[in-house]
Amino acid sequence: MDAKLSDAMERRVFLKGASRGMLAFTVGGAEIVMTPGEARARAVPFRMLGADEAETLEALGETLLPGAREAGFAHFIDHQVSVPPGEALLEARIVNVKPPFINFYRAAIGGVDKASTARSGKRFAALSAAEQHDFIDQLRQNKIEGWQGLPAGLVYFVLRSDAVDVVYGTMEGYESLGVPYLAHIAPDRRW
Amino acid sequence: MATLEKVDVVIAGAGASGATFAAVLAKAGKKVVLLDHGPDWQLGDLISSDMWGRRIKPVGHPFILEGKQVAPIGYHGGWGVGGAALHWFANVPRLLPNDFKIKSEHGRSLDWPISYDDLAPWYDRVAEEIGISGDARAEELWRPAGRAYPMPPMKTFRNGEVWLKGFAANNIRMVPAAVAMNSVDYKGRPACIYDGWCHVGCPTGALANPQVTYLGEARAAGAEVRAWSTVTRVLTDATGRKATGLEYVDRDGQKHVQPASVVICATWAAQNPRLLLNSATDKHPNGLANASGLVGKYIMTHFTAGTNAMFDGDLEGAKGTIGGQFMSYERYGKTAHKGAFGSTLLVCGGAAKASGLTGMHNARPDLFGPALADFMKRAAKGFTRFNAACEEQPKIENRVELVSQKDEFGMPLARIVHNYDDNEAALWNANFEEGMKIAHATDAKDVWQLKGAMNAIHLMGGTIMGTDAANSVVNSFGQTHEVPNLYVAGPGIFPTCGASNPTYTIFALSLRGAENLASSWSTIAG
Numbered sequence: 001m002d003a004k005l006s007d008a009m010e011r012r013v014f015l016k017g018a019s020r021g022m023l024a025f026t027v028g029g030a031e032i033v034m035t036p037g038e039a040r041a042r043a044v045p046f047r048m049l050g051a052d053e054a055e056t057l058e059a060l061g062e063t064l065l066p067g068a069r070e071a072g073f074a075h076f077i078d079h080q081v082s083v084p085p086g087e088a089l090l091e092a093r094i095v096n097v098k099p100p101f102i103n104f105y106r107a108a109i110g111g112v113d114k115a116s117t118a119r120s121g122k123r124f125a126a127l128s129a130a131e132q133h134d135f136i137d138q139l140r141q142n143k144i145e146g147w148q149g150l151p152a153g154l155v156y157f158v159l160r161s162d163a164v165d166v167v168y169g170t171m172e173g174y175e176s177l178g179v180p181y182l183a184h185i186a187p188d189r190r191w
Numbered sequence: 192m193a194t195l196e197k198v199d200v201v202i203a204g205a206g207a208s209g210a211t212f213a214a215v216l217a218k219a220g221k222k223v224v225l226l227d228h229g230p231d232w233q234l235g236d237l238i239s240s241d242m243w244g245r246r247i248k249p250v251g252h253p254f255i256l257e258g259k260q261v262a263p264i265g266y267h268g269g270w271g272v273g274g275a276a277l278h279w280f281a282n283v284p285r286l287l288p289n290d291f292k293i294k295s296e297h298g299r300s301l302d303w304p305i306s307y308d309d310l311a312p313w314y315d316r317v318a319e320e321i322g323i324s325g326d327a328r329a330e331e332l333w334r335p336a337g338r339a340y341p342m343p344p345m346k347t348f349r350n351g352e353v354w355l356k357g358f359a360a361n362n363i364r365m366v367p368a369a370v371a372m373n374s375v376d377y378k379g380r381p382a383c384i385y386d387g388w389c390h391v392g393c394p395t396g397a398l399a400n401p402q403v404t405y406l407g408e409a410r411a412a413g414a415e416v417r418a419w420s421t422v423t424r425v426l427t428d429a430t431g432r433k434a435t436g437l438e439y440v441d442r443d444g445q446k447h448v449q450p451a452s453v454v455i456c457a458t459w460a461a462q463n464p465r466l467l468l469n470s471a472t473d474k475h476p477n478g479l480a481n482a483s484g485l486v487g488k489y490i491m492t493h494f495t496a497g498t499n500a501m502f503d504g505d506l507e508g509a510k511g512t513i514g515g516q517f518m519s520y521e522r523y524g525k526t527a528h529k530g531a532f533g534s535t536l537l538v539c540g541g542a543a544k545a546s547g548l549t550g551m552h553n554a555r556p557d558l559f560g561p562a563l564a565d566f567m568k569r570a571a572k573g574f575t576r577f578n579a580a581c582e583e584q585p586k587i588e589n590r591v592e593l594v595s596q597k598d599e600f601g602m603p604l605a606r607i608v609h610n611y612d613d614n615e616a617a618l619w620n621a622n623f624e625e626g627m628k629i630a631h632a633t634d635a636k637d638v639w640q641l642k643g644a645m646n647a648i649h650l651m652g653g654t655i656m657g658t659d660a661a662n663s664v665v666n667s668f669g670q671t672h673e674v675p676n677l678y679v680a681g682p683g684i685f686p687t688c689g690a691s692n693p694t695y696t697i698f699a700l701s702l703r704g705a706e707n708l709a710s711s712w713s714t715i716a717g
Contacts, residue, residue, distance in 0.1 A: 063560060064559045064560065064563070065560070065564060066561060066564055085251055086229075086230075086246070086250050088246075088250065089246065090245065091547075091548070093245055093249075093250045093251075093265065094248050094265040094266045096261070096265040136559055137559075140557065157556070160552070160563075161546070161548075161553075164545070164546045164550065165241070165242050168545040168550075168552070168567060169242050170240075173545060174509075177568060177571040178568075178571055179508075179509045179545060179571045180509060181239075181509075182239070182384075183386070184237075184384075184386065184388065184393075184394050184395060
């Protein structure tokens with residue numbers, strides 16, 4: 001196969017996956033293209049996040065928007081902070097967060113758990129749903145006593161945008177809202 | 192460092208302005224090289240997704256943003272071939288005659304060295320060349336007559352139409368929005384399919400991004416585009432009166448010099464000053480073309496006062512174009528709003544997607560959890576918004592300047608300081624007040640506004656045009672006063688910004704500047 005045709009085919013395959021929100025995850029040493037939700041269901045190991053970090057992140061996502069956990073909120077972010085910044089699909093890049101983006105998420109997660117522990121003696125993931133909701137409401141308004149590090153409003157904004165991305169920003173998400181996706185590059189199947 | 196073979200023209204930046212210069216000069220038989228710091232995006236890379244669309248925007252940019260209303264870089268900037276015009280909304284309102292003579296007519300702000308009449312023929316030329324849909328006759332309610340647009344207005348949808356009753360009740364005449372999109376097949380490019388994905392890059396060719404207009408023409412005429420090439424300095428000869436080329440770093444970190452007879456800086460309003468300031472020599476100790484001390488000064492932006500509403504029924508909010516269906520210059524007079532100074536452009540009917548910075552969720556940033564999910568379900572059917580785009584007056588304190596910290600290429604980072612003043616706040620508030628009156632005169636079930644913080648969109652200024660080196664960096668063609676074969680192109684050369692989206696004016700000024708350069712080649716290129 002000549003190089004030009006090969007490039008074209010690779011591009012077409014890539015685009016089909018992209019329009020479905022699929023990413024390349026590593027399973028058993030092999031790269032497999034799947035959605036973040038599928039990666040979570042298959043318990044694909046995290047590339048960058050520690051177990052506690054991923055747990056906090058999932059709890060944050062689910063509190064910000066129901067369905068984010070199952071849609072693979074933590075796997076999406078973990079994947080995106082592991083790729084070169086120029087390839088990242090994160091909202092963080094367009095609100096002027098400096099790469100490497102893992103630094104932003106680690107600081108955000110650390111700030112949340114530190115504040116949660118100071119307030120309640122428990123990490124964020126261990127709070128009740130009502131306590132998590134109250135925490136986020138305070139974070140949103142920059143009213144968490146003793147909050148340190150990143151601006152609380154920025155943490156809220158970026159994580160909330162990430163949650164919206166994984167829940168509604170995909171073709172499946174549009175379908176759940178009853179909104180036609182209208183892609184120029186149609187997917188080969190729904191997921 | 193490798194010194195390459197000399198070319199006629201080297202252009203830093205392959206966005207709207209660089210592509211326009213390249214097309215004109217390549218078609219005039221000049222050997223043209225465009226250098227761009229990012230990827231060489233193709234139409235097939237423009238995926239219909241807010242997430243994937245972020246790849247064509249800057250990442251890790253070299254600016255430190257300071258001030259109360261920080262300069263718009265992350266969302267509005269470009270990264271790679273096509274620049275910011277690869278993801279522009281393609282709204283093409285013109286500046287109006289009153290934008291060019293603010294100092295003469297009001298004793299404040301700045302004048303342009305040219306008038307509307309000087310630029311109008313170039314607006315008409317651009318409309319024909321890139322393809323604009325709209326109703327020029329209708330716009331002549333507010334501007335001098337010109338040529339008709341080459342295509343009829345775009346289709347409209349309920350998400351725009353529902354606002355018309357409110358505007359009419361407030362004596363505001365709305366006309367079809369002029370957009371650089373195809374309402375019908377045009378010049379071998381297909382008609383728009385109204386999918387609302389303009390803002391992440393249009394891969395069909397219906398929207399006039401550089402790849403399907405001037406950049407395509409430039410390539411066809413032999414211009415060479417070198418992606419992943421970061422320009423670090425403009426080089427000048429020993430006299431300081433002549434530019435000799437550009438220094439740049441390639442993807443592998445190798446430094447090159449591209450000699451040329453003419454050098455054009457087209458790297459946007461933020462980067463052009465950074466580049467000129469970093470090109471200081473003993474003949475230009477404060478930065479190239481900076482005898483006026485104005486390189487980096489008068490950075491300007493637009494700001495918007497948005498009004499949101501929820502209606503009954505299905506507005507088909509995701510359909511249409513992202514830029515809008517109807518527009519009005521009814522409040523474009525500089526004193527249209529009592530107690531505030533500056534123009535306002537009204538636009539309604541932009542498509543609303545489910546995610547992304549302009550997504551529906553950000554119409555209620557206070558909501559999260561089940562309340563956000565509930566809002567999204569309702570908004571998917573009934574949400575729409577309109578925007579009042581407002582003019583900032585130029586202020587010398589708003590600036591780009593170098594700092595000591597350096598990037599990976601050894602080039603100093605730049606600080607961008609940007610603040611609005613009380614006048615801009617007054618104009619913003621006046622538009623919110625009127626926006627609520629408009630919304631309440633519609634059939635909306637719920638109306639609301641977000642007045643948390645003033646936003647900043649569309650970066651302009653920083654290398655303004657004027658009559659001489661005492662009051663400006665360049666003349667009206669973009670030619671620097673001090674180095675005749677060095678040009679600056681793009682929104683940076685606007686001395687005032689009106690309230691109209693800038694890209695149409697960028698194209699018109701660039702076309703005018705490029706044709707002047709081509710016709711005066713032997714004098715300028717030497």
